[in-house]
Amino acid sequence: MKIFKRILLLLLAIIILVVIYNYPKLNILAGYSAKNTASSVFVANRTLAFTDTTDNNFSPVNLASDEINADKKTATASVYGLLTRKAIIREGLGSVLTLDESDETAPYLSPKRAEPDNTTPFPYGNATQKDTVFANVAYNKLNETVDAVFGKNKSRAVVVIYKDHIIAEKYADGFNKDSKILGWSMTKSVLSTVFGVMQYQQKLKVTDEAPIESWQDDERKNITIHNLLQMNSGLEWDENYDEISDATKMLFLERDMTKMQENKPLTGKINASWNYSSGTSNLLSGIVRNQFKTHQDYLDYWYTDLIDKIGMNSMVLEADLSGNYVASSYAWATPRDWGKFGLLYLHRGNWNGQQIFAEDWVNYVSTPTPTSNGTYGAQFWLNTKGQFKDVPKNMFFADGYQGQRVYILPDQDLVIVRMALSWMDENKFLKGILESIEQ
Known part of the structure; x- marks a missing residue:
């Protein structure tokens, strides 16, 4: 029984050391996943499921579990429940990772934007370009x-x-x-x-x-x-x-x-x-x-x-x-x-x-x-x-x-x-x- 307890303690110590050693990596891994999720969902208007199966579906980022709050426009990512990072949306500035809770309510400025020109044809506007067929293009x-x-x-x-x-x-x-x-x-x-x-x-x-x-x-x-x-x-x-x-x-x-x-x-x-x-x-x-x-x-x-x-x-x-x-x-x-x-x-x-x-x-x-x-x-x-x-x-x-x-x-x-x-x-x-x- 004593040997068994010693083995358990040794395993526990090894696990703790591994977590401590990898904690900084987990911080960055979860940060990448949370940031990318928030931008993909709330800036690019993709779904969480699509983001997880494409943009975040590569090693080791796919170790993170992502969640979103559609009302608050936030995304969180957790790695094995050991560490969680949060990204928030700020109007006009996209998503950003928070470092403490006060960041979620901190005031910020947004850029002023011009109205799109949807009447002028591409490329000088966003309307459909004029039909052109080039004889020299195969x-x-x-x-x-x-x-x-x-x-x-x-x-x-x-x-x-x-x-x-x-x-x-x-x-x-x-x-x-x-x-x-x-x-x-x-x-x-x-x-x-x-x-x-x-x-x-x-x-x-x-x-x-x-x-x-x-x-x-x-x-x-x-x-x-x-x-x-x-x-x-x-x-x-x-x-x-x-x-x-x-x-x-x-x-x-x-x-x-x-x-x-x-x-x-x-x-x-x-x-x-x-x-x-x-x-x-x-x-x-x-x-x-x-x-x-x-x-x-x-x-x-x-x-x-x-x-x-x-x-x-x-x-x-x-x-x-x-x-x-x-x-x-x-x-x-x-x-x-x-x-x-x-x-x-x-x-x-x-x-x-x-x-x-x-x-x-x-x-x-x-x-x-x-x-x-x-x-x-x-x-x-x-x-x-x-x-x-x-x-x-x-x-x-x-x-x-x-x-x-x-x-x-x-x-x-x-x-x-x-x-x-x-x-x-x-x-x-x-x-x-x-x-x-x-x-």
Whole structure:
């Protein structure tokens, strides 16, 4: 009997140690599930059942049990009953994870939005586009190429826009042209564009040193906004989503996500140490905030001077508990609206006759960052080294987790949007589309 008790005590001790060791991971796991559930259900208008069987149905996130409160617009996630996280909805700001009970009733500001233009045809409005058939487009091959990335490839939407006209469009079951889909890190490209707009309006210069007060007494004072936009500041950052890292702690445990990268030391050389960092994007969001006298002005600007201005009326930028846009990760929009974003770059910042940012901003974001091996510009990804061997080298694109993409092909007058739950053979997909259009 004594031996049996000792064995039980030993097992209990082992269980306690395992729980203690894994508790931080459970915190982040439950946080991801609660946050994603709240956004999927209340921002994208999906059901809980659909969310659990698709977006949250991968290891280890599928260990969490999710519940929603439709009246209060909250979502909770629990892992084996050991830890529970809650996400709430704030009007105009999407969902956010709470850190204590007071967050649920804390006051907040919401961005002011413009009314959608539902009478002008796409792309300059949201009405049905004018029928156009291009003699140089092999529509059968085009549709075969698009169809091939659905099913096992887990595409949710593909929109192909040629000469301002949608020439192919397909959605998975449960999705349509009005479905908001999370862009993940494509949000970084939206952030970069905000800087392009601000520079065009002479509100700042990206060549200026980053206005970070805490850096003024050390070498970090020499980091420019340009270095930050290119992820080439030399600052320490761990972007690892398989473990507890700077990125996961920031997204699921921080109240103000603009501060975490600010507090990191230099571990490399400025302008010579490319390191992909979501913390840098959120630091840049904080820099945008500091250009405005009030928080309301900051919240409104992203919409009034960019997003709503080009008719991306479906887009929702989600904010952290401090009210700062999570520019690294959390922008939701319909695939067509993501397509409008690509068209803005295809037209070199000109939107239906109005210049939104300077034409040379396109050259800026698509210029390779030193030490990135030609793969990265200013919060955009590049093909300058022919990583996609059958695709023009001047293609550049917004890139998000699980295969979210907005490809911009200037010479072909082409924008391609793909939203998904998994990656695919991108070169084959893009090659097929290009081959279906005779140039």
